[in-house]
Amino acid sequence: MHRDKEQSELIDMPIYQLDKIEKQAWLEQQLLSLTMHHCELNPLYLNLIRANASQSPDSLVTIPPVFARLFKDYDLTSIAQDDVFRVMRSSGTGGAQSKIYLDSESAKLQSKILVKTLQHWLGKQRRPMLLVDSKATLSQAGGMTARAAGLQGLSFFGRNHCYALDENMQLDKPAVTEFFDKYKNDNILIFGFTFIVWQQFIQALQARDLKFDIKNAVLIHGGGWKKMQQNAITDSAFKAGIQTQLGEVKVHDYYGMVEQTGTIYMQCEQGYLHAPVWSDVLIRDINDLSPVPFGVQGLVQVNSVLASSYPGHCILTEDLGQIIGEDDCACGRKGKYFVIHGRVPKAQVRGCSDTFS
């Protein structure tokens, strides 16, 4: 869908600089054109649009979002079988998994956009990297899980990769100690899924009374707060726990999902998640699905201009969130900034990367 020139122009867009008027106009045009594209190539999607819109969508908010769970129940793809390069799967342990079909062009574009977004936060230089997971996670058969995709996507930013957990997901103390001793003065990058970082790593270090004194490290974590909330761990308690055990670590949560790989909403220094230029969030009323104003909690819809091989450009998630504002976050970045409050109560439990228990 995106030609080479268009693709490089897309990749080179300033990540957090477009103001709302410019961004919303551009997004609307891109998302309407993706809607047409998928209607032409995907009969299931066409039916869905016909069933949910009385006329052709003519503005951003009138594009009917696809419910995230439909990616579990149906093979929603807009490419020929032969062009399928990779199938991304949510890592749910129970119930059906979402399946997202990528052609090689979309897969490449998504990795490039992910890298571009993260370069903003980490710089271009690769850092010694500690992955708080087991190497075995990467080699599970049957398509790529959300956790494996996250680990692999982020590993581009590292070098001398070290896995903090062994094949049984237990702390690999010798490996971690050696890693921190060797790189304690470097700009270390640590990555893992929130609950795994907390339960398998930080709590394991606490139990052994193991503390390190690293400097200039960055921890990027994501994958949901469901288990953290069940255990009553707040964002600030999480950050404090990390710093007590490890030392000087800047901690950034992120929000993202396998249905829109490549898009990552990073948490800024003020504690808010930020939409990069290629994507946006919209909050809808939980009962009638109408868009709600900033500050009101509702269902999170995620929009992305990158979804060309499957109709995932407008997805209604089962997450509850709230937009705080647009273009005026104290951190200086433009675009919408928001918080996520967790899953809709009693929603069908959708597999995601925090299903490790």
Add this chain to the structure above:
Amino acid sequence: MSNLNKISAAFVTALGVEQTEVKDDLAYSQHAKWDSTAHMVLIAELESQFDLMLDTDDIIDMSSFAKAKEILSKYDIEF
């Protein structure tokens, strides 16, 4: 060993392909063995063979054997 031999050997080792397959048009995601996991192994191999550190732009841009030579040339490695 010439730089060309060195880079070819790095590709053979990291990707597990045959020497005869290492040509300019050998491309990421076109050859079954050059996937994202093998890509990171390749990066590490190139870094150790040529004693340099590639940045994230280089990793993303390295989409073929021809492109790999072009990127290493930026680090004063001649082919």
